[in-house]
Amino acid sequence: MNKRTVTFLTLIVLFTLALRLIFAFTTPNLTYDSYFHVKQVEHVTQTGQPLFNDPLSFGGKEVRFLPFFHYLMALFNLILPIAILTKLIPNILLATLPILTFLIAKQLTNNDNASLVASLVTALLPILFITNTFTPLTLVFPLAFLAIYSFLKIKETKYLYTYLVSFIILSFTSSTTFLILMGFGIYLLLSVLERKKIKKSEIELILFSVFFFLWAQFIFFKDAFLKEGVGFIWQNIPTEFIIDYLPKPTIPEALVAVSIIPFIAGVYIVYRSLFSSHNQKAFLLISLVVSTTLLSWAGLIEFQSALIFVGLIISILFAFFFQDWQQFLQKTRFAKKKKLFSIILVIVLIASMIPSLISTATAQTTPSEEDMATFVWLKDHTPKDATIVALLEEGHLITYVSQKKNVMDNQFHFIDNINERFLDITAVYTTQFQTDVLQIFDKYQADYLVVTPLAKEKFNLENIPYISRDCFTKIYNEGTWVYLVRCELTEQ
Structure with missing residues (x-):
């Protein structure tokens, strides 16, 4: 050469x-x-x-x-x-x-x-x-x-x-x-x-x-x-x-x-x-x-x-x-x-x-500074054993940044009923019915719902129809919505 x-x-x-x-x-x-x-x-x-x-x-x-x-x-x-x-x-x-x-x-x-x-x-x-x-x-x-x-x-x-x-x-x-x-x-x-x-x-x-x-x-x-x-x-x-x-x-x-x-x-x-x-x-x-x-x-x-x-x-x-x-x-x-x-x-x-x-x-898909601030906030303001529902894409932010349990991320091995779990996560952002969401939160023993700008864009969300003050308390509202879920469905 x-x-x-x-x-x-x-x-x-x-x-x-x-x-x-x-x-x-x-x-x-x-x-x-x-x-x-x-x-x-x-x-x-x-x-x-x-x-x-x-x-x-x-x-x-x-x-x-x-x-x-x-x-x-x-x-x-x-x-x-x-x-x-x-x-x-x-x-x-x-x-x-x-x-x-x-x-x-x-x-x-x-x-x-x-x-x-x-x-x-x-x-x-x-x-x-x-x-x-x-x-x-x-x-x-x-x-x-x-x-x-x-x-x-x-x-x-x-x-x-x-x-x-x-x-x-x-x-x-x-x-x-x-x-x-x-x-x-x-x-x-x-x-x-x-x-x-x-x-x-x-x-x-x-x-x-x-x-x-x-x-x-x-x-x-x-x-x-x-x-x-x-x-x-x-x-x-x-x-x-x-x-x-x-x-x-x-x-x-x-x-x-x-x-x-x-x-x-x-x-x-x-x-x-x-x-x-x-x-x-x-x-x-x-x-x-x-x-x-x-x-x-x-x-x-x-x-x-x-x-x-x-x-x-x-x-x-x-x-x-x-x-x-x-x-x-x-x-x-x-x-x-x-x-x-x-x-x-x-x-x-x-x-x-x-x-x-x-x-x-x-055009790289990366979390914004505001998104990261939200997940840092969740680390400091939620219990150590909390389980958080977010988009599948955001699952690793929950476990790494917030250091909390997620419901789903992209490490799919060893999970039974993976299709059901994915559809449940999707339903949280798309359903009209509160009972469906509460049933999902009960199933996975989840405590918090995170709705980031990415989720709003992905599902075209301007509001969430099933949210009520009795069951969902908005605890964070800085571009991202974070809700504490207070209700549970009790089997009769």
């Missing part, structure tokens, strides 16, 4: 890191699901162990998750305050992705300029600019692409070891790792169909990866699988919630998430590689796109995770497109102006991606 390439790559990485940190620190709070992981990191820091038995989630339940991310962040928490850690470290991790996509693109194209453009596409990928998320996925994506790069170079011993280490860590970080294994399977299938010789070392490494991953998942999720059966695969997610949590991917959403030029270029390269040039160098990347798409359609991985993974693959495929673009110009009467037209393409590319990037970064 020459000095010029190193300089440009360094500038791209520093630019994306600076941009990410600006958005992260100008947005006051984290995404709603991040607070579960913040709580776990703090618990590991204090006790050395994850909180696998949470007395507050769902009123008290077992929690199962892969803990490597939380241990790693707990190490950083020894030297960094949690408020800085949660915004700094994830964005540093994601800022390494342009380096990894450059290395993969360079390995496949042997073209520095095309690889730098692929790195730039990664740096500006709109779907990646959810800068205030603190979840294991911020570690998963860099590790996944490190594993992919190492797999491409397993002839060299150091990269074989790099692959093994990165894959082992992935297996203890997120079950999303399965999409890499499925991608490997499709890669083997495509190789057979195209009569490409498969290296023995590749087959052995893939088999090891499959068995190690299954073993790692068995260690942590055996009890959940035995209890939930096939439902375990879909994480015991409530049926009504699947539409929001695992929506089917659509082309318009992909265009916004990835940006139109990289998306079209990616589709072109996939088509050309499979049906025209039979470019075997791109087979592994195409296999990963296919596996991610299939798993997303089957509802086995979260939609946002699928979009990010596909977007990163498309960024790498853009290197092939840029290389083709330069070769095409070389054959035309514009050959002498190839450099100029390539610069114009890059400028148009940047201009097309920036608006979507800004839109994604500024």
Whole structure:
């Protein structure tokens, strides 16, 4: 790698890191699901162990998750305050992705300029600019692409070891790792169909990866699988919630998430590689796109995770497109102006991606400062054993910020009648009848109802029709309504 390439790559990485940190620190709070992981990191820091038995989630339940991310962040928490850690470290991790996509693109194209453009596409990928998320996925994506790069170079011993280490860590970080294994399977299938010789070392490494991953998942999720059966695969997610949590991917959403030029270029390269040039160098990347798409359609991985993974693959495929673009110009009467037209393409590319990037970064769904003040108030002004009803999305704010029991959050494993519970929470915000609500509060032994601006917007609430002074006392009214429930239904 020459000095010029190193300089440009360094500038791209520093630019994306600076941009990410600006958005992260100008947005006051984290995404709603991040607070579960913040709580776990703090618990590991204090006790050395994850909180696998949470007395507050769902009123008290077992929690199962892969803990490597939380241990790693707990190490950083020894030297960094949690408020800085949660915004700094994830964005540093994601800022390494342009380096990894450059290395993969360079390995496949042997073209520095095309690889730098692929790195730039990664740096500006709109779907990646959810800068205030603190979840294991911020570690998963860099590790996944490190594993992919190492797999491409397993002839060299150091990269074989790099692959093994990165894959082992992935297996203890997120079950999303399965999409890499499925991608490997499709890669083997495509190789057979195209009569490409498969290296023995590749087959052995893939088999090891499959068995190690299954073993790692068995260690942590055996009890959940035995209890939930096939439902375990879909994480015991409530049926009504699947539409929001695992929506089917659509082309318009992909265009916004990835940006139109990289998306079209990616589709072109996939088509050309499979049906025209039979470019075997791109087979592994195409296999990963296919596996991610299939798993997303089957509802086995979260939609946002699928979009990010596909977007990163498309960024790498853009290197092939840029290389083709330069070769095409070389054959035309514009050959002498190839450099100029390539610069114009890059400028148009940047201009097309920036608006979507800004839109994604500024539209992150995070609790406002007023919301956080409400949950802090609940911590200080409600009994320690209180149970609070709020939106499912706000469940972790209740357990982490308010340090009170919730009725529901997104840790669905080990809960019977999960669909009934979800419908009950929805009914609290939509029913007209007080008796229905009191019955729900009795069922879950709940004491308080929280109606945040998010709940008002979600259910189009201007008032709550069943509220009466006899049974509901408004104890907080600063943008968010908090009610103390005073009545109980007595069975006759």
